[in-house]
Amino acid sequence: MGHPKDTYSLVADIGGTNTRVALADGRRIVDGTIRRYRNAEFPGLESVLTRYIADEGGVDPIAACVAVAGPVRDGRATLTNLDWTIDKDTLARATKARTVAILNDLQAQGHALGYIEVSKIRSILPGPADNANAAKLVVGVGTGFNAAPVYDLEHGRIVTPSESGHANLPIRTEMELRLCQFVSTAHGFPAVEDVLSGRGLERVYAFLGQEAGDPRECAAQDIMTACASSADPRAVQAAELFSRILGTVCGNLSLIQLPFGGVYLVGGVARAFAPHLTRFGFGDAFRDKGRFAGFMSNFAVYVIEDDYAALTGSAAHLVALGQ
The missing domain is CATH 3.30.420.40 (ATPase, nucleotide binding domain)
Structure with a gap:
């Protein structure tokens, strides 16, 4: 050719x-x-x-x-x-x-953003219509985790880099604290990516097995397959815990960056979770910010389904x- x-x-x-x-x-x-x-x-x-x-x-x-x-x-x-x-x-x-x-x-x-077919953008949480130039946030969930804000300025677009996946994983419950202790490595307290990634989902599944006194391993792809069919209750439980933690982290990042133009989840794991995020509590965790809970409705959330x-x-x- x-x-x-x-x-x-x-x-x-x-x-x-x-x-x-x-x-x-x-x-x-x-x-x-x-x-x-x-x-x-x-x-x-x-x-x-x-x-x-x-x-x-x-x-x-x-x-x-x-x-x-x-x-x-x-x-x-x-x-x-x-x-x-x-x-x-x-x-x-x-x-x-x-x-x-x-x-x-x-x-x-x-x-x-702005050059992806509308048919490949799935809405997860609605938000108010906003100026096309409003700040946006992309959050990647795949082999790893990261996020980057997007600013459309008069002289052009700026997308600033970060390594958000290596910030400390937030905890809100006793179970999440035990999960953090379970995934801790020689590097110390676990980072966001240690849970919110493909390998992280496998760790969540293994953690729930330890909690139940029935430890076993399962690959991320198999967890998602079993979750979709409800064939494995532990897979569903792992996906729910994963989704809630993802909602908490995305909510935190939204308060930091104020993406009134929307939050866009990307990556293979994000696409796999897209059909399940709403029923697994992502939205509730995203908006669970105390007196700022109402304010969180300013941020729409989407999943980019374009590989x-x-x-x-x-x-x-x-x-x-x-x-």
């Missing part, structure tokens, strides 16, 4: 498990160019991008932007849940692109850079 030279941008979304790569024409992902690679099969991102370029017939992109599940500083990214690092020089060498950019994956999700939103966001960022 052949692609025109110096025409398309290369965009990639690097998660803890998989890397998705595609070509973009402006903000539009080019049909048929999305490919997924398992990270465990490659020594680093440069090898993934080299494979992709070969798979796409030696495509020569004009620009490249990658979204990384980890902190980015001074043009260098380190993945939180994978032993990979990448910098702009490496990205330029791998893609031979004239312009390169590296974003945190939640930054890319933030840049995608490739970070690719669109990376493309949109390159357009904002003039590429």
